[in-house]
Amino acid sequence: MSSRKEEEIYQEHVLDHFEDPYHRGELEHRTHVHQGDNPLCGDQICVQLKIDADQRVQEAWFTGDGCCISLASASMLMQALEGKTVDEVRAFTAEEMLELYQARLTPNRQKCCLLSWRVSQAALFSPVQDGVDSGNREPVGGEQSGPHLGEES
Amino acid sequence: MASTDAPPLDANRYRQDFPILSSVLHGDQPLVYLDNAATTQRPRCVIEKIVEVYERQYANVHRGIHWLSDQSTDLFEEAREKTRRFINAPLREEVIFTTGATGAINLVARSWGDANLQAGDEILVTEMEHHSNLVPWHQLAERSGCRVKFIPITDEGRLDLEQLPALLTEKTKLVAFTAVSNVLGTINPVVEIVEQAHQAGALALVDAAQSAPHGRNDVQAWNADFVAFSGHKMLAPSGVGILYGRASLLDAMPPFLGGGSMIHRVTMDGFEPAELPAKFEAGTPPIVSAIGLGAAIDYLEDIGVDNIHHYAQMLTQQAHDVLEEVGGVRFFGPPPAEKAGIVSFTLEGIHAHDVAQILDQYGVAIRAGHHCAMPLHKRLGVAASNRASFYFYNTPEEIDALADGLRAAKRVFRR
Numbered sequence: 001m002s003s004r005k006e007e008e009i010y011q012e013h014v015l016d017h018f019e020d021p022y023h024r025g026e027l028e029h030r031t032h033v034h035q036g037d038n039p040l041c042g043d044q045i046c047v048q049l050k051i052d053a054d055q056r057v058q059e060a061w062f063t064g065d066g067c068c069i070s071l072a073s074a075s076m077l078m079q080a081l082e083g084k085t086v087d088e089v090r091a092f093t094a095e096e097m098l099e100l101y102q103a104r105l106t107p108n109r110q111k112c113c114l115l116s117w118r119v120s121q122a123a124l125f126s127p128v129q130d131g132v133d134s135g136n137r138e139p140v141g142g143e144q145s146g147p148h149l150g151e152e153s
Numbered sequence: 154m155a156s157t158d159a160p161p162l163d164a165n166r167y168r169q170d171f172p173i174l175s176s177v178l179h180g181d182q183p184l185v186y187l188d189n190a191a192t193t194q195r196p197r198c199v200i201e202k203i204v205e206v207y208e209r210q211y212a213n214v215h216r217g218i219h220w221l222s223d224q225s226t227d228l229f230e231e232a233r234e235k236t237r238r239f240i241n242a243p244l245r246e247e248v249i250f251t252t253g254a255t256g257a258i259n260l261v262a263r264s265w266g267d268a269n270l271q272a273g274d275e276i277l278v279t280e281m282e283h284h285s286n287l288v289p290w291h292q293l294a295e296r297s298g299c300r301v302k303f304i305p306i307t308d309e310g311r312l313d314l315e316q317l318p319a320l321l322t323e324k325t326k327l328v329a330f331t332a333v334s335n336v337l338g339t340i341n342p343v344v345e346i347v348e349q350a351h352q353a354g355a356l357a358l359v360d361a362a363q364s365a366p367h368g369r370n371d372v373q374a375w376n377a378d379f380v381a382f383s384g385h386k387m388l389a390p391s392g393v394g395i396l397y398g399r400a401s402l403l404d405a406m407p408p409f410l411g412g413g414s415m416i417h418r419v420t421m422d423g424f425e426p427a428e429l430p431a432k433f434e435a436g437t438p439p440i441v442s443a444i445g446l447g448a449a450i451d452y453l454e455d456i457g458v459d460n461i462h463h464y465a466q467m468l469t470q471q472a473h474d475v476l477e478e479v480g481g482v483r484f485f486g487p488p489p490a491e492k493a494g495i496v497s498f499t500l501e502g503i504h505a506h507d508v509a510q511i512l513d514q515y516g517v518a519i520r521a522g523h524h525c526a527m528p529l530h531k532r533l534g535v536a537a538s539n540r541a542s543f544y545f546y547n548t549p550e551e552i553d554a555l556a557d558g559l560r561a562a563k564r565v566f567r568r
Binding site: 009010015018019039040041042043065066067068069109112 | 503504505506507510511521522523527530535536537565566567
């Protein structure tokens with residue numbers, strides 16, 4: 001069997017982001033944070049943003065756990081968000097997210113790709129208030145963390 | 154191969170009966186269907202029976218004073234009788250056609266549960282239940298104030314029955330448990346659990362969705378009060394399932410859904426319910442699906458349910474052996490000899506959905522996710538798992554294809 005077929009979804013640039021993600025970790029001086037999950041597969045992503053006085057995303061980080069597609073797409077998105085204004089982030093559509101990912105996805109896997117996008121949109125409306133992370137109530141784990149069962153299913 | 158004994162049946166012979174199994178996917182990959190615990194495929198005899206009924210024998214049942222309705226009614230009732238024999242129920246009126254195992258369990262929760270449960274009462278389920286044998290009891294708890302308690306599982310994926318005596322109290326009104334775990338494949342000691350439930354004064358409901366396709370399901374040997382299962386997991390069309398209930402219990406229960414068929418008489422002021430089984434079969438039932446279930450039972454009995462069970466266990470053992478060789482595979486559940494055709498696992502460092510996605514490219518269909526058992530996955534400490542599930546039409550070569558697909562997944566992810 002050849003590896004030709006997988007390449008459509010698991011292209012080299014996808015695997016690069018998966019194995020060596022951009023800004024995966026905690027952002028210390030975050031101003032906005034939100035966490036969301038995809039109960040179907042147990043994937044969960046927390047997006048942490050530092051938005052400056054000019055309403056521009058200075059830094060974008062993520063934590064969480066999930067499949068290759070959800071983690072690679074989160075990495076790509078963090079790169080894409082930095083430097084954008086809040087209005088530009090808000091205007092960044094799901095279609096643009098799927099284009100950013102490049103590899104072709106079946107409808108079910110599009111949900112994985114759009115998880116971090118969905119969370120990032122919500123993060124814009126989730127400012128950190130008086131040191132309390134409203135969007136980060138649950139511990140966000142590393143590779144071996146247990147499931148985080150959402151309330152959505 | 155785990156055993157040098159001749160296999161109990163010839164899978165390649167039976168494959169010819171399943172048109173879908175000769176499918177070729179993605180241009181050149183033969184279908185390797187290993188998602189039988191989700192739903193099985195249909196043999197030609199079931200498909201032809203459906204066509205035959207619709208073309209020549211279809212009308213509504215138990216209604217018409219015409220020839221066609223008599224034909225349809227006879228076939229429908231014949232399917233009930235075949236099902237009764239299949240599960241060895243004492244009486245035909247104890248076999249209720251429902252929409253599936255889910256429909257059957259909800260019927261018990263709504264009818265028996267609402268009439269008999271109150272605040273302070275307890276329902277005992279297990280940590281390995283499918284959501285269909287869990288959520289209806291959560292809903293009943295919300296309505297009645299009763300409490301849902303859990304029989305835990307051991308790290309080996311068996312029920313921890315040492316805990317059972319302490320969990321059973323005079324408050325326990327029902328023990329609802331699965332005969333076979335849809336994730337772990339564990340075959341539970343049904344007779345022992347039912348007996349302990351009865352000793353504590355509780356009723357016992359057995360979710361037989363996974364056990365009905367694999368081996369004997371004798372409701373009298375089990376001494377169960379309620380048994381629920383689905384047709385589509387045992388070669389029959391979707392949309393039909395069975396609730397077996399002890400006649401004395403069903404008689405005392407109020408009707409669940411109201412409508413046609415379930416009444417004896419309706420007046421401006423109210424109604425008198427019909428006798429069993431019609432009392433619980435409101436509206437037009439899944440007529441042709443039920444007749445298809447009868448045809449599926451004929452086919453399964455022709456192969457022999459014990460042969461099917463032994464063959465699936467053989468494949469389960471083989472799957473453990475060849476997947477072990479792949480490396481990085483973590484199995485869930487007890488040893489293969491204690492499983493009914495289900496092997497759940499994770500592949501180290503690769504999410505279940507990525508594994509299933511790559512297997513799909515090789516034509517291999519498995520399930521990935523939480524398999525409608527989120528509490529169990531929480532207990533196992535994983536968000537998602539892969540599940541390969543076998544039936545009598547699967548071959549040893551297909552297990553090898555699964556292992557090859559897993560090796561491909563490891564190559565893609567450089568594991």
